[in-house]
Amino acid sequence: MNLFFMGTPEFASASLIAIAREHKVMKAICMPDRAAGRGRKVSPPDVKKVAGELSIPVLQPENLDEITVDFENLKPEAVCVVAYGKIIPSHILSFSPSGFINLHASLLPAYRGAAPINRAVMEGERKTGVTTMLVNDKLDSGDILLQKEIAIKDDEDSEILARRMSAEGAELLLKTLASIEDGSVSPVPQDHSRATYAPMLSKDDGTIDWKQPSGIIRNLIRGTAPWPGAFTKLGGKTLKIIGADFAEGVGKPGEVLNSRKKFMVASGAGALEIREVQIEGRKKMSGADFLLGAKLPAGTVLG
Structure with a gap:
């Protein structure tokens, strides 16, 4: 044709x-x-x-x-x-x-x-x-x-x-x-x-609400790739969460859980292990490497 x-x-x-x-x-x-x-x-x-x-x-x-x-x-x-x-x-x-x-x-x-x-x-x-x-x-x-x-x-x-x-x-x-x-x-x-609808994404669609259950947050991380990406705040800077898996842990929503080798964050129901991140102004890195370098004090809350 x-x-x-x-x-x-x-x-x-x-x-x-x-x-x-x-x-x-x-x-x-x-x-x-x-x-x-x-x-x-x-x-x-x-x-x-x-x-x-x-x-x-x-x-x-x-x-x-x-x-x-x-x-x-x-x-x-x-x-x-x-x-x-x-x-x-x-x-x-x-x-x-x-x-x-x-x-x-x-x-x-x-x-x-x-x-x-x-x-x-x-x-x-x-x-x-x-x-x-x-x-x-x-x-x-x-x-x-x-x-x-x-x-x-x-x-x-x-x-x-x-x-x-x-x-x-x-x-x-x-x-x-x-x-x-x-x-x-x-x-x-x-x-x-x-009919259901799928409107164009905006930057705000990537904002993580840590009060949500871990499954919803993980779907947000997966669904907003590559743009706008899922993100939260840490110390006034934007922290982009690129990959995450389900994890066991209890804490306040957004709380970084006490773990030496894994970057784990509590949600409204459950927790997530953050596998890959990118802090504002830096390159992508694994969650474990970020945790090692950031030296976050116990009880740090994201968002």
Whole structure:
């Protein structure tokens, strides 16, 4: 098929690579270059870099109306959308006979929105999945084409899970395109009464409330990786908690428990062994190394 591809971040790159192996991608459309990182250096989106390696022409409109002529002239048979970054207006959706086919990182109608992987992990879900659907002008509410369930492993965070889901999603998107070509797929309307939402993360979403049970805190640590990350305060500085396991111990919420070799913190119910941390202005280190260097007095309370 002759296609357009719309996507921006790393998550979308696997889909672009997979589709380009079996179809002709006439244009890759992604968001404009943006300033990012501590130095606020302007850098291209991952999809733009991958498209360049594949010699696919790239469009980066601020507004999709700027590229309607490309749709009119090239007449893509279908448009694949993976984490593009904006809702596509209805008048743009009319440009493709097979429709705009979106890959979403959840089992819709659950977790509609910008952060389905993070939110699923934060909620302690044991499974998630990927969905292909026909795009309409509402948020992730179009008819479902295909779905694949994916187990969430207890030891993986949202960053690691996203890599697996990106690869699984790319294969599902290829399967969907094949099904559209041979006419074997039938769109199924979503049950909107069962919809849940996964709004974009903010910095504050990473704040640890040590009064919460240890399971909820651990899910927060896993689910906010890599950004904003889960964090607390120690001596007026931000302490980022990168990894943690369940531990036995009793104390006040946020209290550093007396242990010579392990960085253990009490919560509202249970305790956590902090495996990896990063104190403000320093590099990442193991919890044990941090505890050794910080020399925290007994009874120190985080938060």
